[in-house]
Structures are given as C-alpha cells and as structure tokens.
Amino acid sequence: MSYKTSFTIDELQVTTDNQSNPIWYISDYNTGSIQLHPEQGFVANQIYLAKALDWLFDDKEIHVEHADEPVVIPIRKAMCTRCRGKGTMANPAFDGTSIEWWQEHGGPDWQDDLDEYCHGDLYDVPCEYNCSGGIAWSMDWQRIIHYHDLYKINAMTDRVKTKEEDEANEWINELYIEIQDWHDGEAEVRAEQAYFDREWAI
Numbered sequence: 001m002s003y004k005t006s007f008t009i010d011e012l013q014v015t016t017d018n019q020s021n022p023i024w025y026i027s028d029y030n031t032g033s034i035q036l037h038p039e040q041g042f043v044a045n046q047i048y049l050a051k052a053l054d055w056l057f058d059d060k061e062i063h064v065e066h067a068d069e070p071v072v073i074p075i076r077k078a079m080c081t082r083c084r085g086k087g088t089m090a091n092p093a094f095d096g097t098s099i100e101w102w103q104e105h106g107g108p109d110w111q112d113d114l115d116e117y118c119h120g121d122l123y124d125v126p127c128e129y130n131c132s133g134g135i136a137w138s139m140d141w142q143r144i145i146h147y148h149d150l151y152k153i154n155a156m157t158d159r160v161k162t163k164e165e166d167e168a169n170e171w172i173n174e175l176y177i178e179i180q181d182w183h184d185g186e187a188e189v190r191a192e193q194a195y196f197d198r199e200w201a202i
C-alpha cells in the first residue's frame with residue numbers, strides 16, 4: 001500500500017453515528033464500505049501505550065512520543081465502529097454461512113434461526129473491541145477542523161492564512177503518519193498470523 005506524502009483536512013470524510021453526530025475519518029483504509037475500525041484500534045493502542053509508558057493523557061488528548069518527537073493525539077468518546085453502538089456483535093463464527101448451511105445444520109425451525117441471526121441479537125457476542133456498551137475512544141478530528149477554521153477574513157485580501165491553519169495542517173499530517181505506521185505494523189502482524197495459520201493447517 002502506498003500513501004500520499006501529505007494529507008489535508010479537506011480529505012477527511014464524514015459519516016454520522018446513530019445519534020446523527022458527525023464522525024470524521026480517513027478513507028484510505030476503507031475500500032467500498034465504511035469501516036472505521038483502524039482509527040479506533042489506533043487510539044485504543046495509544047491509550048494502552050500511554051498507560052504502560054507513563055505518557056501524559058486525559059479524556060481529551062494523549063501526549064505521544066514518537067521518534068523523540070512529541071505528538072498530541074486528540075481523542076473523544078464516540079460510537080464504537082465495530083458494533084455500531086450496539087455493544088454486542090453478530091458471532092463471527094457464523095460469518096460466511098449460507099442459507100444451505102442453515103438448512104442443513106438447523107432443526108425444523110432453521111428459517112426462524114436464520115432470521116434471528118440476521119435481524120436479532122440472540123447469536124450476538126460481546127463486541128471484540130471491548131467498547132463500553134457501544135461507546136469507545138476514537139480520534140477527535142473535529143477538534144483539528146475547528147482549530148484549522150479559526151482563520152481571519154480580511155476585507156482587502158478576503159482570507160488570511162493564520163498560524164493556526166498552518167499548525168493544524170502540520171498536526172493532521174503528523175497524525176496521518178502515526179496512524180499509517182501503526183496500520184502498517186498491524187498489517188504485518190496479520191500477514192504473519194495468516195502465514196502461521198496456514199502452516200498449522202497443512
């Protein structure tokens with residue numbers, strides 16, 4: 001996967017949670033359907049590191065040290081993107097099952113069972129992201145957008161670029177790189193795992 005060398009605030013995409021609150025996200029990891037998991041996983045990982053390495057953090061931001069450079073990661077509580085705010089999720093053990101499978105393995109009520117699996121929560125398991133009832137820590141892109149938009153309008157030039165705007169652009173690029181690095185590392189771990197799983201299966 002190749003990445004752009006610079007990322008701008010205008011490239012953030014927006015969706016809404018089940019309360020119609022906006023959720024901003026980077027679309028690079030999302031092919032087709034919106035999957036916001038990477039950023040939520042990233043924040044969970046940084047909170048874990050902050051606790052382990054004694055980094056400064058509160059419910060607004062994490063002060064990360066990466067390659068001797070301090071980076072502030074803005075965070076907020078938002079709808080969990082794995083279970084979409086439900087707190088539970090469909091059991092992954094049933095992923096990829098077909099109607100034929102249900103017909104074959106189910107009892108006489110297999111149609112009701114399949115309906116329950118698709119629309120109910122009888123087969124649900126706790127959310128694998130360990131969110132708290134469908135609420136989880138996520139990136140607070142809104143804060144950077146707000147910071148970025150504190151520009152001044154001048155009658156003569158109509159718009160003057162401010163220090164805040166430059167800093168916001170720099171900030172979002174730092175965060176973009178942090179998330180990329182983390183995402184690449186995760187991809188490596190997943191690939192290795194898949195390799196060992198295959199070896200094991202032979």
Ligand SMILES: [Zn+2]
Pocket residue numbers: 080081082083084085086087088127128129130131134135136
């Ligand atoms: Zn969840």
